[in-house]
Amino acid sequence: MKRVSIDVFPTRPETLSVAPMMDWTDRHCRYFHRLLAPRALLYTEMVTTGAVIHGDRERLLGFDPAEHPVALQLGGSDPEELAQAARIGAGFGYDEINLNVGCPSDRVQKGRFGACLMKEPGLVRDCLAAMRDSVEVPVTVKTRIGVDELDSEAFLREFVDTVVESGIDTVIVHARKAWLSGLSPKENREIPPLFHDRVHALKARHPERTIVVNGGITDIDAALGHLEHVDGVMLGRAAYQNPWILAELSRELGWPAAESREAVVEAMVDYARRHIDAGGRLNHVARHMLGLFHGQPGARHWRRHLSQNMHLDGAEPELLLEAMGPPADRGRAAAV
The missing domain is CATH 1.20.120.1460 (Four Helix Bundle (Hemerythrin (Met), subunit A))
Known part of the structure; x- marks a missing residue:
């Protein structure tokens, strides 16, 4: 495909990011990815509010300063607990606090957070507002394009319209819907079809917001193609299974990258x-x-x-x- 001039790409970290992935994006993984892509935005694995508030914080939240810029992803549905966990995360030095509204696992559903929260957009808005009021660093949300039978373009538009009432500036969208039953988390990352165009349309609807697309982005050309429509691309399994893509894409963006x-x-x-x-x-x-x-x-x-x-x-x-x-x-x- 035709290469876009690197002059159009800003140097802000969310232009290229690595998705939060359970059991994968721990502090050692993030240090490794940072060597490959010095400017990319990295995310922690999802950490629940209960673990942050009551658990071993140094083990759960500690990270190497070299990992900056790095974001903490939280899982929860209680605005007060999320606000408290966000304050703790900001105190540890994270550059962003992100709310998970996309994970479909049974464990997450039992805790009433993750993708099931898409059915309660007002609650998501209130959670994000409470988090945003409690910290100085940016608060963001990562969501799906839909959940179960709520999978229309109109539903996604209305969901995003509601959650941005919280005042957040950045919405990250995995361009697949989630099935809360019948599919495993792994199958939910592969079986529901991708609708990247719906994420592109969100940017057209919210030009003042930062819109980042995630899901099924496996090569350089695809990533650069998305950047003609949205503000950032978030790589998931592709960055883990073939991590050198982070260096290659950084170089295409005109950013610093690992030499070898x-x-x-x-x-x-x-x-x-x-x-x-x-x-x-x-x-x-x-x-x-x-x-x-x-x-x-x-x-x-x-x-x-x-x-x-x-x-x-x-x-x-x-x-x-x-x-x-x-x-x-x-x-x-x-x-x-």
């Missing part, structure tokens, strides 16, 4: 050493890096060597270097 896969691995060796010295294990870090050489020479050796060895007691950070193969082969394997 090899340089990223070397930086992660130092990071993993610090983690292990603090009592951690190599697999906590290395598991997020399995896709780094996706489609490259040596990719199979990289994945196999890490998968077979990173969980072993005493596994050291130098395993990452070993997985790239002999030094003479690394330039070929790590080439951009």
Whole structure:
């Protein structure tokens, strides 16, 4: 497709972001992604308000300063609890607080939050308003285009019209609806059809808001194409399974980007050493890096060597270097 001039792309972080993904986007994953894309906006896994208020906050919310800009995603439906959790998150230094209105899992539904909240737009508005009143940093929402039988274009328009009454400036939309029963969370990310045009239409309806599209964006051309219609693209599984796409897209945007896969691995060796010295294990870090050489020479050796060895007691950070193969082969394997 025709490349859009990089002059049209602002440097604001939400132009490119990585979606909050349970069990994936922890602090180690975010540090890794930050090396690939220095300006992209990164998100935590969803954390419930109860966990934030009553749990081990350092374990749940702690992050490396290098991760900035980084957003905290909250799950909840009580405005007062969300406001309290937002204040705690802002106190930890997060650059944005996001409300999850898109997760369809049974556990989330039992807590009356996530995608089921789309059926209560007034409550979502009140939750966002309470959060916004409690912190100085931006408050945003991540939602679906619909839920169950509420899946018309008119429903999405009315839902967004209501929630922005809270005063929020940014709406992130996964361009699939969610089924609250009958589909697993994984199936909800794959089976409902994508309607990116509905997200594009939201931007036309709310030109004063920041509209970010998420869902099914797997390559550079698709991402750049969406940026002709909306303010930002949020990558999910594509960024996790083929993380080098973050560097490639950053470069297309005219942003700073990792120079090579090899340089990223070397930086992660130092990071993993610090983690292990603090009592951690190599697999906590290395598991997020399995896709780094996706489609490259040596990719199979990289994945196999890490998968077979990173969980072993005493596994050291130098395993990452070993997985790239002999030094003479690394330039070929790590080439951009």
